[in-house]
Amino acid sequence: MVEKLESIAAxxxxxxxxxSDPALARDGARYRETMRERSRLAxxxxxxxxxxxxxxxxxxxxxxxxxxxxxEMRELARSEQKGLEERKEALEARLGGLxxxxxxxxxxxxxxxxxxxxxxxxxxxFAADLFRMYSRHADRRGWKIExxxxxxxxxxxFREIVFSVTGEAVYExxxxxSGVHRVQRxxxxxxxxxxxxxAVTVAVLPEMEETEVEVREQDIRxxxxxxxxxxxxxxxxxxxxxxxxxLPTGLVVHCQDEKSQIKNRSKAMxxxxxxxxxxxxxxxxxxxxxxxxxxxxxxxxxxxIRTYNFPQNRVTDHRIDLTLYKLDLAMEGDIGELVDGLVxxxxxxxxxxxxSQAAGRTAT
Numbered sequence: 001m002v003e004k005l006e007s008i009a010a011x012x013x014x015x016x017x018x019x020s021d022p023a024l025a026r027d028g029a030r031y032r033e034t035m036r037e038r039s040r041l042a043x044x045x046x047x048x049x050x051x052x053x054x055x056x057x058x059x060x061x062x063x064x065x066x067x068x069x070x071x072e073m074r075e076l077a078r079s080e081q082k083g084l085e086e087r088k089e090a091l092e093a094r095l096g097g098l099x100x101x102x103x104x105x106x107x108x109x110x111x112x113x114x115x116x117x118x119x120x121x122x123x124x125x126f127a128a129d130l131f132r133m134y135s136r137h138a139d140r141r142g143w144k145i146e147x148x149x150x151x152x153x154x155x156x157x158f159r160e161i162v163f164s165v166t167g168e169a170v171y172e173x174x175x176x177x178s179g180v181h182r183v184q185r186x187x188x189x190x191x192x193x194x195x196x197x198x199a200v201t202v203a204v205l206p207e208m209e210e211t212e213v214e215v216r217e218q219d220i221r222x223x224x225x226x227x228x229x230x231x232x233x234x235x236x237x238x239x240x241x242x243x244x245x246x247l248p249t250g251l252v253v254h255c256q257d258e259k260s261q262i263k264n265r266s267k268a269m270x271x272x273x274x275x276x277x278x279x280x281x282x283x284x285x286x287x288x289x290x291x292x293x294x295x296x297x298x299x300x301x302x303x304x305i306r307t308y309n310f311p312q313n314r315v316t317d318h319r320i321d322l323t324l325y326k327l328d329l330a331m332e333g334d335i336g337e338l339v340d341g342l343v344x345x346x347x348x349x350x351x352x353x354x355x356s357q358a359a360g361r362t363a364t
Contacts, residue, residue, distance in 0.1 A: 119198025
């Protein structure tokens with residue numbers, strides 16, 4: 001492990017020299033990729049250096065325990081040694097997680113799609129609640145959210161909302177949010193006080209660069225129209241809404257969030273590239289296609305990865321069997337325990353798998 005950590009430290013020094021080169025800053029794609037790698041390796045090196053310092057302190061405590069003749073001093077050193085050994089184990093466990101094989105897409109930005117499923121207006125309202133939850137969680141992590149497309153309802157819910165999330169290791173942390181989210185609560189529209197069960201589907205796609213997914217102009221049809229709001233009423237007097245159809249696959253993307261046709265087209269192309277990558281990757285990786293199908297599902301109540309029970313203030317993730325009785329805080333963005341738990345479970349699974357297969361699992 002030490003040899004691998006030393007090579008990572010050497011690579012970090014190389015990256016520090018590279019980012020000082022003005023030529024790198026002129027290549028936006030390379031610069032972003034370099035900074036993402038540097039940020040990831042810096043965390044590993046920081047933990048590694050802390051571990052090395054701790055080993056020196058631990059050796060010092062052990063020497064006192066071994067050589068000190070004063071019983072009181074020896075007992076103090078023994079107590080310090082125990083604490084240092086516990087910290088050493090914790091740091092080594094963390095290093096093991098940081099060194100585990102990583103999905104090649106882990107550092108990608110993500111495009112999230114939230115859609116109301118079973119439950120009508122109540123499902124649409126919960127879709128809006130989930131969007132707010134993810135937005136506030138992104139604030140806590142220092143991530144940036146950009147709404148790309150939204151289809152609202154008159155009561156303030158979303159039939160569908162698509163947004164991008166950018167920041168450090170976004171896709172690695174959010175990819176496990178894909179699936180059916182089930183909510184149990186008394187809807188605001190319910191007069192008798194009965195608890196309803198509704199469902200919302202979430203899909204998380206890695207956002208790809210233009211150079212990574214080629215979309216030929218002859219393969220798309222672009223239609224422009226006026227934007228519309230809830231109920232179909234026009235909300236724009238110009239033809240700024242854009243619908244792009246990818247002719248070979250039949251994929252259709254619609255964007256109307258911006259007043260500018262150019263901006264809507266740009267956003268639609270970003271969504272299209274993400275969906276095309278997912279489609280192509282699913283063809284080449286049969287196991288990943290099966291995974292995504294099981295995660296996204298149909299939006300039926302019986303399929304779920306997570307349940308939000310408002311009467312009991314409980315949120316349960318069924319994949320890692322984790323239940324927290326702080327749903328009120330979770331809906332305000334405090335979902336780190338859930339998100340990080342899923343990432344840890346995924347890393348442990350990768351470590352149990354063959355490393356060579358794990359490293360190339362989602363390579364294109």
